Amino acid sequence: MNSMNQSIANEVPSEDDSVAPVAESQPADTVIEEGKTVGKPFADNAKFSLRDVEVFYGESRAIKKISLDIARNQVMAFIGPSGCGKSTFLRCLNRMNDSIEICKVKGSLQLDGQDIYDSKRDVVELRARVGMVFQKPNPFPKSIYDNVAYGPRIHGLANRKADLDEIVENSLRKAGLWEEVKDRLEANATGMSGGQQQRLCIARAIAVNPEVVLMDEPCSALDPIATAKVEELIAELSESYTIVIVTHSMQQAARVSHRTAYFHLGHLVEVNETNKVFTSPQHELTESYITGRFG
Numbered sequence: 001m002n003s004m005n006q007s008i009a010n011e012v013p014s015e016d017d018s019v020a021p022v023a024e025s026q027p028a029d030t031v032i033e034e035g036k037t038v039g040k041p042f043a044d045n046a047k048f049s050l051r052d053v054e055v056f057y058g059e060s061r062a063i064k065k066i067s068l069d070i071a072r073n074q075v076m077a078f079i080g081p082s083g084c085g086k087s088t089f090l091r092c093l094n095r096m097n098d099s100i101e102i103c104k105v106k107g108s109l110q111l112d113g114q115d116i117y118d119s120k121r122d123v124v125e126l127r128a129r130v131g132m133v134f135q136k137p138n139p140f141p142k143s144i145y146d147n148v149a150y151g152p153r154i155h156g157l158a159n160r161k162a163d164l165d166e167i168v169e170n171s172l173r174k175a176g177l178w179e180e181v182k183d184r185l186e187a188n189a190t191g192m193s194g195g196q197q198q199r200l201c202i203a204r205a206i207a208v209n210p211e212v213v214l215m216d217e218p219c220s221a222l223d224p225i226a227t228a229k230v231e232e233l234i235a236e237l238s239e240s241y242t243i244v245i246v247t248h249s250m251q252q253a254a255r256v257s258h259r260t261a262y263f264h265l266g267h268l269v270e271v272n273e274t275n276k277v278f279t280s281p282q283h284e285l286t287e288s289y290i291t292g293r294f295g
Ligand SMILES: Nc1ncnc2c1ncn2[C@@H]1O[C@H](COP(=O)(O)OP(=O)(O)O)[C@@H](O)[C@H]1O
Pocket: 019, 020, 057, 062, 080, 081, 082, 083, 084, 085, 086, 087, 088, 089, 100
């Protein structure tokens, strides 16, 4: 690759690499220069502006000076070998890491120009604006209706039953689930198939009118048909929401995302339009990963 020389930099001090490496088969002579992301990490229409972000678990640094913009109403995919920090970085975007006591976040993280980590920020309100869908569908052991109504109720979004009914229906429609469940809204959500449960979790996340939906490997527990439905849904949702999806499936990243960010051992190695990352990666680590040499 023509950019190979410029991307191989001097050794980073080893104390900074104390997090146990998982990408064991990383080319031995490749060193990543801290904070130097190749490609186009910045965007004009940033929903999130993230600068020099570092995340520590106790003494160990899991995220190493990452700077990135996440553009409004786009789908951004985070890819990279297991343990490279994708989930850790994703959880910074709505302060999900707050619940991990040893976890410390440094740097500047802004949502619409406002500091996400401002001590005066209302974290409950932040998580309503920046919703999250997890790897394993986690519906509450309640009715389908009550799962979707849960957020609107606690946030006081509906005063009358009719308003709540409307929010529940619209959210289920947007999640592509309404036709399948409209006759059994009082049935327990735990009796649904895995794919339906995951779409219910998406309906639950969008019921509070979020601006952003974070998804951490949302299809890894689903079969191919359920996966295809969720991917279709992601494409539709991206017209109204900013979406960040962690995926270990490169095919999925290629299908659903506009931009892709490649992480490696806590570094953000490369960011670009998704088709560029997959057809002409600039960094040799990105190329090794997408051609299946490790991961
Ligand atoms: N709760 C935690 N406590 C301590 N270390 C953690 C915790 N969560 C993740 N880590 C470490 O942080 C690094 C990044 O993990 P993670 O963000 O889960 O990676 P990925 O999502 O890319 O697989 C790994 O070395 C992992 O062991």
